[in-house]
Amino acid sequence: MIRTNRTAEADNVREFGVYTKDHLEIISHLRQHGVTTIAMESTGSYWQTLFNALQQAGFDVLLVGGSQTKNVKGRKTDVIDCIWIQKLHSLGLLSGSLLLSDTFQQLRTYYYHRQHLVQQSARYSSKMQKALRLMNIRLDVALNDITGQSGMAVIEAILSGHRETDHLVSLVSDRVKKSRQEIADALQGWWREDRSAEAIAV
Incomplete structure (x- = not known):
């Protein structure tokens, strides 16, 4: 009007x-x-x-x-x-x-968008951990952050079909505090394709 x-x-x-x-x-x-x-x-x-x-x-x-x-x-x-x-x-x-x-309105928009992305990332990370735990893949025990460089390398390999423990362990950085054996134990699980698909979906 x-x-x-x-x-x-x-x-x-x-x-x-x-x-x-x-x-x-x-x-x-x-x-x-x-x-x-x-x-x-x-x-x-x-x-x-x-x-x-x-x-x-x-x-x-x-x-x-x-x-x-x-x-x-x-x-x-x-x-x-x-x-x-x-x-x-x-x-x-x-x-x-x-x-x-x-200018401040634009900055505020970017800030709230970033906050939303951070929250979404945390939610997806939690769902991905759950999907892996249901196969007894304890990547969250081996690594402090499964969304870090090593964690994402392992997850991408799993989603690509790799199940060999030695191969998955080789993708983890030497800077990780856990021993190679501890990491291997954490990455040995009961593989299920439906759970792998669930990890992809999140």
Whole structure:
């Protein structure tokens, strides 16, 4: 919902869609009416793409929380809210929310994505250990980290069909503290193709 203070009718409100072409139409509409500053309410995550598009188009965009734009009691509609927000903004009664710069927003996105990947990696590692333990392959005893270089070399060999204990032991780095015999004992198990497939699936 868009309302400008330069429309022909005092309460004229125009509705737009949510696609990029609609964002471009909004920008064109606002420019046609000489709008330079905009107030919009932050609702869920829907505001973000339009907010960024308006900022990139050169508008001064004020993002306000719902507590600031709360209307008087009574019937509440999107049109009424739109008119009310525009009126408050035209009177200078709204203050914008504190927003991170675009650079910090990108850094935050990367940070949370990395956190998600770390959590997923830990979950998959746990499921892989379980699949190996069910064959009594105790790679987790032989190595501190089965997702390290030696661990992944052994797992890749197992998934490729290798079952020879000597071959698997040879893939483990000499820097591993366990003795060759201890590693060999840990890598001797009861092989099952379904469990191997389960390790691949995770």
